[in-house]
Every structure is written in C-alpha cells, then in structure tokens.
Amino acid sequence: MSKKLGGKENMYFxxxxxxxxxxxxSQAIIKGLSTDKGLYVxxxxxxxxxELKNLVDLDYKxxxxxxxxxxxxDYSEEELKYCIxxxxxxxxxxxxxxxxxxxxxDYILELYHGPTCAFKDMALTIMPYLLKTAIEKNxxxxxxxxxxxxSGDTGKAALEGFSDVDKIKIVVFFPENGxxxxxxxxxxxxxxxNTCVVGINGNFDDAQTxxxxxxxxxDFNKELKEKGYILSSANSINMGRLLPQVVYYFYAYLQLxxxxxxxxxxxxxxxxxxxxxxxxxxxxxxxxxxxPVNKFVCASNDNNVxxxxxxxxxxxxxxxLKLTTSPSMDILISSNLERLLFEISGRDAEKVNxxxxxxxxxxxxxIDQNMKDNLSSFYxxxxxxxxxxxxxxxxxxxxxxxxxxxxxxxxxxxxKYVEDTKDLTKTVIVSTASPYKFSKDVLxxxxxxxxxxxxFEIIDKLSDVSNTKIPGxxxxxxxxxxxxxxxxxxxxxxxxxIKFLGK
Ligand SMILES: *Cc1c(COP(=O)(O)O)cnc(C)c1O
Numbered sequence: 001m002s003k004k005l006g007g008k009e010n011m012y013f014x015x016x017x018x019x020x021x022x023x024x025x026s027q028a029i030i031k032g033l034s035t036d037k038g039l040y041v042x043x044x045x046x047x048x049x050x051e052l053k054n055l056v057d058l059d060y061k062x063x064x065x066x067x068x069x070x071x072x073x074d075y076s077e078e079e080l081k082y083c084i085x086x087x088x089x090x091x092x093x094x095x096x097x098x099x100x101x102x103x104x105x106d107y108i109l110e111l112y113h114g115p116t117c118a119f120k121d122m123a124l125t126i127m128p129y130l131l132k133t134a135i136e137k138n139x140x141x142x143x144x145x146x147x148x149x150x151s152g153d154t155g156k157a158a159l160e161g162f163s164d165v166d167k168i169k170i171v172v173f174f175p176e177n178g179x180x181x182x183x184x185x186x187x188x189x190x191x192x193x194n195t196c197v198v199g200i201n202g203n204f205d206d207a208q209t210x211x212x213x214x215x216x217x218x219d220f221n222k223e224l225k226e227k228g229y230i231l232s233s234a235n236s237i238n239m240g241r242l243l244p245q246v247v248y249y250f251y252a253y254l255q256l257x258x259x260x261x262x263x264x265x266x267x268x269x270x271x272x273x274x275x276x277x278x279x280x281x282x283x284x285x286x287x288x289x290x291x292p293v294n295k296f297v298c299a300s301n302d303n304n305v306x307x308x309x310x311x312x313x314x315x316x317x318x319x320x321l322k323l324t325t326s327p328s329m330d331i332l333i334s335s336n337l338e339r340l341l342f343e344i345s346g347r348d349a350e351k352v353n354x355x356x357x358x359x360x361x362x363x364x365x366x367i368d369q370n371m372k373d374n375l376s377s378f379y380x381x382x383x384x385x386x387x388x389x390x391x392x393x394x395x396x397x398x399x400x401x402x403x404x405x406x407x408x409x410x411x412x413x414x415x416k417y418v419e420d421t422k423d424l425t426k427t428v429i430v431s432t433a434s435p436y437k438f439s440k441d442v443l444x445x446x447x448x449x450x451x452x453x454x455x456f457e458i459i460d461k462l463s464d465v466s467n468t469k470i471p472g473x474x475x476x477x478x479x480x481x482x483x484x485x486x487x488x489x490x491x492x493x494x495x496x497x498i499k500f501l502g503k
Contacts, residue, residue, distance in 0.1 A: 011073040013040040013239065016342040017356070018349025024074040026134035029127075029240040030144065032233035033215050038352070039338050040239050042285075046070040048250075049290030053264055056254050060097035061088050063254070064126075064247045070289070071243050072130070079133050087126035087244075091115045093472065098122065098248040100255050100428070103401045106414070107261070107428045109252045112404075116186060117434035117471050118328070119279060120157035122248060127240040128161045128168065131232070135167055142230045145501065146170040147214060149207035149235060151275060151328045152179035153433065155197070156186040158234040163192030170234070171196040171497055173207045176487055179327055181455045182437055182474065189480035196500040197484035198493075203321050205332055206490040211235070220494055229501060236278030237335050245282030246289070252428050253291055262426050267294040269427040271417070273410040274298050274306060275329040277336035279430065284340065284377075293377065294425045299413035300382040301326045306334060310380025313372045315355075318363040324385055325441040326405040328433070333359070341367070344374035379421075381413030388412065392435075392445035402446075402466045405438045407431040436462065436474045 013028040015021050017038030023031070028040040048055075048070075055063060064084045072080055088097050092113045101108045114121025135144060146168060148158050155172040162170040174187060176199035187197045200207050214220060215231060224231065236242060249270065256262045270293060272280040280298055287293040300306045301324045309315045317332040324330055338356060344367070345351040351371075358365035383391070391412040392403050403411055410429050417423070435442040436459060443449050443462045453461065456478045463470050488496050 010043070011071065012043045014043060015039070016041055016338050016349060016352050018353070025072040025239065026074050026130075026137050029130050029134045029238060030138060030140065030230075030232055032231075032235075032238045033212075037212075037216055038349070039237050039336070041339055041342055042071055045285065045288040047290040049292070052254070052290070055250070056258050056264070058254070059095070060247070060251055061085065063251050064088065064244070067247045067250060067289075068243060071239075074137070075130075075133065079137075083126055083129035083133060086129045091125060092121075098251055100252060101401065102261075103395065103399050107252070107256065107426070108401070108407070108431050109248065109428050110431050111248060112431060112434040112437075114157070115160050115473055116153065116156045117437050117473055118153040118157065119430075119432040120153045121160075123236075123241040123244040124154070124157035124161040124234065126244050127234060127238070128165045130240045131168065132165055140167075140230070142225065142228050144168045144232050145224070145229045145497070146234045147211050147231050147497070148172045148233065149204065149211040150174045150179075150187075151204040151330060152183040153328045153437075154235065156183065156190070159187060159190040159192070159195050159197065162234070163190060163195055165194070169194045169196070169229075169501070171198070171500060173198050173200050173211060173493060175199070175203045175207055176201055178203050178323060178330060180438055180440075182439065182477070183327070185455070185477055186473075188482050188484045189477065190483060195484075196496075197486070198496050199487040200490050200493070201487060202490035203323075204330055205321060208235075208331075208333065208335070210490055210493045214493060214497070217494075224501075227501065235335070236276050242278060242282055242285070242336070245279060246285045249283045249286035249293075250291055256426065256428070265292055267292045267425055269293070269295045269297060269423070269425050271297040271299055271410045271414040271427060271429045273326065273329060273406040273430065273432050274300060275331040275334065277306070277334035277340070279432065281336045281339055284343070287377065288343075295379050295417075295423070296377055297379045297381055297410070297413055297417050299410040300380070301329045301388070301409050302382070302384055303330055303332060304382035305332055306337070307380040307382040309337075310375065310378050314364065314366045315359065316364040317359065324405075325388060325438065326409050328406055329409065341371070344371045379417055381416050383409045383412040389441075389445045391415075392442055396446050396466065400467075402435045402442065402468055404431070404433040404435040405441050406433050408445075434471050434474070435466075435468075436471055
C-alpha cells in the first residue's frame, strides 16, 4: 500500500454547488467538473505559516512537493515526486522555473519561462502527469479525452503537455479570430497523433460555453462512454490546473525573503492580470494557507466585468466582449470566481447556486453585504488599450524592461492602485507571458510596425529594437509544419469531436 501524504487522511474535494459529493484529488482531476456543474474545492486548507521559515532555501520542485502534498493526499510520495520532476525540468529555460526581476522598486514574477512562453505552462507541464497517474490509480478502463476551450495560451500549453501521453486524447477549441497570430501558429503546428485543434467562428465565451454544455450533455457523454471514452478538462476549472499554481505564490514570497528584500512575516501585494480568475484564485488559496498577503490587485483589460464586481459587488456579463491586445483576458464569464463566491459566502452552496442561477438566466448577480465584507483583500483595476500601450513604452524607456500586453495591464493597474491608496507594501507583479508572444502590439508600443512585415520579421525587429533575446520556442516556430487546419461553427463542436475520435 502506498504511503498517505501530508497526514491529512480526511482531505477530499467537494462541489461549490453542494451535491454532497466527496471525492479524492485524483478523482477530481479526472472529472474536472462536478456532476452538478459546480467546481471542486478542497475540503480545507493546511496552514503553513509556521513552516515558512523552513521553506526559504527549497528549490521550485522541493517547494512544489511541500505544497501539493497537502492537497493531493491520495498520491504517494513517489507518484507526486515523479509528476513534479517530469514537469519542471529543462523544458523551462531557467532552473528557477519562476524567477523574479526587480524593476524599479517592484518585483516582476516571470511565469513565462516554460515551453510555450506563457504562465499556463506552470500548471500544464505537470497536469498531464497528475492525470496519467490518476487514471492508473483509479484503474480507469476508458481513454480520457481532454476537452479545452482556449483564449490562446491554454490551448498550446495543454497540447504541448498532453501530446503523445498514453491513454489520453486532447481536443482544443479556440476563437478563430480571437487569438494572436503566434498563438494560432503555435497551436496549428502541434505534433502528436492524440491532438486535435479546431478554430471556432465565434469568441472565447462561445468556445467556453460550448465546451461546458458538452460536459453537461448526458446523452453525448453516454455515447462517448459506449465508444470507450470519458471527457475531462484542462481548463483552469480543473484542480490539476489550479493547485500547481499555488506553488509560485509561495515561491515568489520565499525568494524575496531569501534575497533580503522582505523579512519573513512581512505582507506583500500581488498584482495579477486576470481572465478566467484561475491565477489570482491560486494566490487566494496560498493566502488561505497562511502566506502573508496584503492585497490582490485583480487587473482587467477593457473587459472590466471583474473591476465592476470588486468595486460594486455586482457581476454583470451583459455587455459586448471587446477584442483587445491582451486576448487571454478577453473574457466576460470568469469561471473560477465561483470558487471565490463559495469561500466568501462561508462555503454556502445554496448561495452559490442562487448567484450562478441569476448569472445563467439574467446574466447578472449581486452579492450581499456579508460577502462584500469578505472581499477586503481584493482590489479591482482595469486598463484601457491606450494605457496598455503607454505603459509598455514607459516601463521600457525607464527600466529597459519589456512587458507583454497582459503584464502591462497589471503594471498600470498597480500604478493606479498606488495612486489611489498610497499603499507602500512591497509588491509582486505577476507576469504571464513573454513579450514575444504578442510581438506586434509590443513593438507597436515602443516603436513602429510597418504593415509589410510578417509575424517573424516583427519578432526580429522587436529583438533588435529592444535588445532582448527571442525565446527558443518562438524562434523555431517558423520552421514547423502546419498540422491542423479545421474550423467549425459554434454549434458544431460535438460533431468535430466525434470525427476526431472516429479516426
Ligand atoms: C490565461 C492568461 C491570463 C489569465 O489568467 P486566468 O487564470 O484565466 O485569470 C493572463 N495572461 C496570460 C498571458 C494568460 O495566458
């Protein structure tokens, strides 16, 4: 029998909608979404504040083990270490995995050193191993089909992570006109016979809603089961995505302690460029585990639903989705917010059901005063397109540091936050993508882009103008073969899946 981890025999996962399901971590990772369409949450959070002092000198992998073992209690030490070692290896271009750069008086946590140059790699390099292990542990007979809607970065990171993993297939849907040229090329060149990439004629919410409906479609799931398949998700609603992200919040904090930038116990702020609310929620989980955090600045682009939510308590998705230069944040329904609603309501599943019902039927809900009071560690901000552009230029001119468009949203929200609050707490700005993933808009901010330049010429020019190096995975992209060229309408997702599985 394998040794239980963390001494927490009673750790289990439950649904935010309260159907009394109690499942293990590995089962939650296989299922993705609960049968009642709720999201899984851990039954409790282990408080690590007394242990922080012992963690300062751990490297990323060692720290990942310390954090993850508190949640993945049905994985053996050997299994979990295998997953961690397989994920955080030389796929990353730095041994630190998530290094920090000091820019002016602030810290930038760089989560873009993985194989696809965006923060999704932090979780999607490990999740395939967590899932593969889960399949084996649970003696699953069916093959798992990972179904993913992406606003750009998840898709490639998931494809890369799952490519050629045994007993798993992956289907990715992306908005055909809602991702950057480089993001699209990254996905379309994916290798692996178990991978399928489909562009949807619609926006990200169409893709996400389509995928969610498929998960809830009992007949379709039955049909798949008869064919020997079960569906799972690699979206940030999956625990296998969320939990690995908790690690870098601890790692960032401990790096600052180690470098004597802060003292153990000092509070810090985190500024997070936010879309589906997965990244920032992992930070909130870290705080629940005793990480000393003062504020989370939730940074949005022109799609400022979350800004409105944090300033008024009203979540209103009834508005036009705007396509911006930070496409991974072009989202009107931030799925992971449901997990925060669960926590700030004192884990009141009835309340969550009521709010989500309102969202589904009217497109809007309002939280009560008690819930609002529990949001005090959040501050909402947003940045317009013009501000994003100016911020990239300002930071580059001042510090020679090149921000991508998403990180620029965060940076400018932080400037606004300081102006508003005069808060001098040390602050970590979470950087979610390499500027080279969004070369055209980044170049346009610090210089000019000639219309005649193709995407790769733009990348070269960005490197010249900024005097920075092109990351390996982007440099080699132009030599890769296009392997996927399917598009479909937003009501054709199911038939595309069947076509692929029938092959
Ligand atoms: C996915 C993504 C985000 C948004 O993260 P969420 O977890 O969805 O809030 C921000 N920036 C980049 C570059 C991303 O890929």
